[in-house]
Amino acid sequence: MRLNRTELILLGVALLLAAGGLIAPQWLVFLLTMALAKSMVVQGVVMQMRAGLVTFGQGLYFCVGGYAVGMSGHFLDISDLALLLVIGVGAAVLLAMLLGLLMTRYREIFFAMLSLAFSMILYGVLVKSSALGSTDGFNVKAWSLFGWSPAQGQAPLALFIIIVGVCAVLAVLLHRYSRSSAGMMCEAIRENEVRVEYLGQSPRWVLYMNYVAAAAVSALGGGFMALSAGHIDPEMAYWITSGEFVFIALLGGTAHVAAPFIAAIVFAVVRTYAIELVPHSWQMILGFTLLAIIVFLPKGLWSLFTGQARRAKA
């Protein structure tokens, strides 16, 4: 597999980030792990935004990934991280393959509301499931990897390095996807679905593939979140959680695969300091941040980089 310049940069940044984790304080390692887990869900949101669809229910797959990981450990006594994540992604893919048949019939606000509806149905089911801890959720068992278990206190750093590695591979794959025929066809559908149909392509099939792929990526984030936080609860499927993913997607923009990663980290830092600064009205700071982004950087934080590149070329 030959890597192009962008992909090499993405892998280089990931390497630096992983190395930085070795010297960073534990709270920062944890914060970055959570941010990267969320960034995967945001990637799922952005994938659909590129096809012209806004989902207010991506928390559904975030939650499915998290609960599949948690339940596999709890009920099946599986502790292998790789296997747990595969189960989480597999569960989300199966659900997305089913729901996608309906979802891809809808566009615009109808798609957004239907996605929200499905995530809220899951939320309602989980809240009523006493076997799964109802509103409290339940704790996720400690993980191992191919028979190796991290030493006491080393798990957060090990998980951070693993998630950085996974994010690096994901970034390369998503970068390729965005330039592939399927990725470009998503943009074409956003621009003019009728024309895509008259070019001999099925917009529904393209959107279906995109929907399932976005679910898989989001479930991966949910799985990592469960392993990192060590706890899962129905809030993962709540509409505010899904709204947060859309917020981060808008913060970063859809122009580059790196944007959701950057935006998720910026969001985590801003939120942490906002809570520290004004514990009871931190949401106001987030609101002003989003307002500023929409007014001054309508294409998201990534436009800071593209603007700089344009100026350098000029």
Next chain:
Amino acid sequence: MSCILETQGLCKAFGAVTAAKDVNVRIRPGEVVGVIGSNGAGKTTFINMVTGYLKPSSGQVLFNGQSIIGRTPRAITRLGMARSFQVAQLFPQLSVMDNLLIAVAAAQNPFPSLLAPMRTAARVALADAMLAQFDIARWRDTQVTAVPQGVRKLIDIAMALIGEPQMLLLDEPTSGVSAEEKTALMDTVMRVVAERRVTVLFVEHDMDVVRRYVSRILAFYSGEVLADGVPEQVLANPRVQEFVTGSQKVHQRVAL
């Protein structure tokens, strides 16, 4: 001679409004057929039914002898019947080259690849050749929103032709184009379709354009085919003059 396109008793009603009434048309391979008629005569409805956008209320559409009723537009496109639109249907935020590359990728594979890049040297070469054929290569890297209307029409037609269809349906290819540009645009289009030996059916209001390029005219009025024949014969038909071209009224007014 066998037909490439045949419609049998094609009807379409939108509630109480009848947009097509017993339309029977036979198009032979290689023909260039002009479809004329006043606004609301049923021309675009006819094209929309033939290309799968609208389902006829009754009747049959045969393409190369095969029924295409109930097929999706993409299935009909893949069978070899492409179309362009009254308002050019492009991807406005993308460059001209990307528009064509998407058309090439779509034509080559009904199931787009998830990881292989869309922009390959072979596809770029194909798109470049098409741009050169239509004399619009200088707009290659321009965003579609920044190109003139006439060029947009040509891009729309180029995208339809990229899948190498046997038949091309053009819905008012010169609408929105200035009078001075019309002839140059149609000369280019007709040159390219002649080189590719594509059967053409085009809807047009401008009778000069119709006379110049077609070998046969279908005149529509109130959802029906009023006349079908060579241009001189159809345009001399008193009913066509009265209901379609309006030339009889003009003559009458002049006589008065």
